[in-house]
Amino acid sequence: MDDKISPTGKLADASKIGLLHEQIKRLLGIFLKRFVKTSVIVAHTDVTQVPFDVVYHFLPDDKLVVGLPCRGYIADHQDEIGVETEKKLYRTARNFYLKIVSKIIDKFPFSDTTLQDIAFINPRMKTKIVSDSVTKLATRFPQAIGCESTSELLDQFTEYQLLSPDDLPTFDQDISSFWGEMAEVDDIFNDKKRFNILSNLAKAFLVLPNSNADCERAFSIIKKDIHRIQI
Structure with a gap:
């Protein structure tokens, strides 16, 4: 679709x-x-x-x-x-x-530390987020980065924060596209992607729904099906 x-x-x-x-x-x-x-x-x-x-x-x-x-x-x-x-x-x-x-x-969850830390995926917030935000997220949700090192994750996030906007993918409101491009940035010194761990962490949170609209739509469909079965 x-x-x-x-x-x-x-x-x-x-x-x-x-x-x-x-x-x-x-x-x-x-x-x-x-x-x-x-x-x-x-x-x-x-x-x-x-x-x-x-x-x-x-x-x-x-x-x-x-x-x-x-x-x-x-x-x-x-x-x-x-x-x-x-x-x-x-x-x-x-x-x-x-x-x-x-x-x-x-x-409203103003004091929710996890929500504050997740803001790292917003490119406009990259210099405002403290470095340990990503390591706290990785520690709380270890499946987000698998067996990768949190210290290497921190290194990648620090390097990302130091980059100028000219060295980053263009960001035009679509965060998913931004991190999709970040995941493809090559590391010229190693045979791997430059921000592979950081982008994996970002993409793990990007799958979270923006609202409960899809859930409500699914429940509505189920209720209609149940009603038809009962009839």
Whole structure:
């Protein structure tokens, strides 16, 4: 079956597991910016540590994100709405954002060290990931590299981190293709691939599903089959 192409021209089914930790932080930042002052958010390197529930960190009512249609309606019906109703609207919106952000921080895996370490497969994160991330993954999931040496894995990852973007395969959102090309890079000093262990580790995590959509689709098919059998 051919890969689906999204409206942006990207592969819809391309693995994004290496982007997951970055994306959940981005999502949290998006919600924070709707009701918290930007200066407060950027003052914290860890977005989960932003003191979002402090009153004087809130955006004023006229800057709170409630949507342009809502703003337009308020402006056009100011006399009908009244000051108190308008203030109640802003309080309700702000309380909604507070609950959403609290839920995201409580439920999302921001502190999951394995998820943080898997981010090494994202080429944009290569200089931001500590070197022992790959060895921790290999130790926890030894089947990912088989009998290969973790010290050699660390050497390959360190060498990968030191390479300039010009010396690496082109990365255009498709992480799977990037590591497929990395696996084929020759080592000019040895008769083997230069990043064979590192690329094997990356590919082991690239097979992880991006969502539970495929599982849900399978269960749906099974339920339909069971229903037909019962009939």
